[in-house]
Amino acid sequence: MHAFDVLGDPVRRRILELLADGEMSSGAVSEVIGDEFGISQPGVSQHLKVLRENGFATVRPEGTRRLYAVNSEPLRDIDAWLGQFRRFWTPHLDALATELARGKRERRRREAGRDKTAGDRAENQARPPRSKP
Amino acid sequence: MHAFDVLGDPVRRRILELLADGEMSSGAVSEVIGDEFGISQPGVSQHLKVLRENGFATVRPEGTRRLYAVNSEPLRDIDAWLGQFRRFWTPHLDALATELARGKRERRRREAGRDKTAGDRAENQARPPRSKP
DNA sequence: CCAATGTATAGCTTCTTGCTTATATAAGCG
């Protein structure tokens, strides 16, 4: 199962949010999730299993309980994947300068007289700014 | 459909990667994807529809073709959600200092003599570093 | 050892999704 599939489920996302505040027992998670989403203990347990098996969470037995905690590695992978798009909303300063000086004007010219469509969006024309100019 | 579900599919992720290099016609995308994943033109078209309807891509008709481009907003949303976990792998400097001075030693003491288990992972004990100490 | 508590697994059902083939729409060209 791919990392993105794991995060595709709202219950699992919520569980991770809970774990982000520190370790939590399976039971404690079940209670909150059961409350918020109305699903049974086995249901939650299965989600925990998915998180576990895909490296999003680690477990530590403590007596009869099982304490879950976030493991961030897969999240970091996702972050890395996202990295290749990050330039779309955090352009480098020089790229931004180029944008302002050249792109916008040119774009505006092309659009003159047309009605407002999706074509307005910056990334529609944006070529990737070279990383090392 | 949630943003994470959209990215759950490898074909859609790949399409976004293609679009990240600039606009591409539906047909061009279909060709590459069909090649790489062995799926039909309608199959690709449906994926493009999902990307479109969920705001990951915009379309611009040009003659008989349809040019697709990345729209980064939903990606930014994902990036934002990921933000609440980013501290796990990029601790603030002051938090890092605290870590080094206090956490590590304490942790090591607690672990002394135990066998190597999942408990070794930093985030297992990690409480969220206060954002503004 | 037994019962109680905490947690996980099994087996089943239902809903969703990602394909496929076939067909519709739409623009360009002779």
Place this chain on the structure above:
DNA sequence: CGCTTATATAAGCAAGAAGCTATACATTGG
């Protein structure tokens, strides 16, 4: 115009995922 090319939609099917109930396993306290 009608044909071709580019793209989208429709309908149907198969696989997988998420939920449920019932049950098994494990630790602990009496």
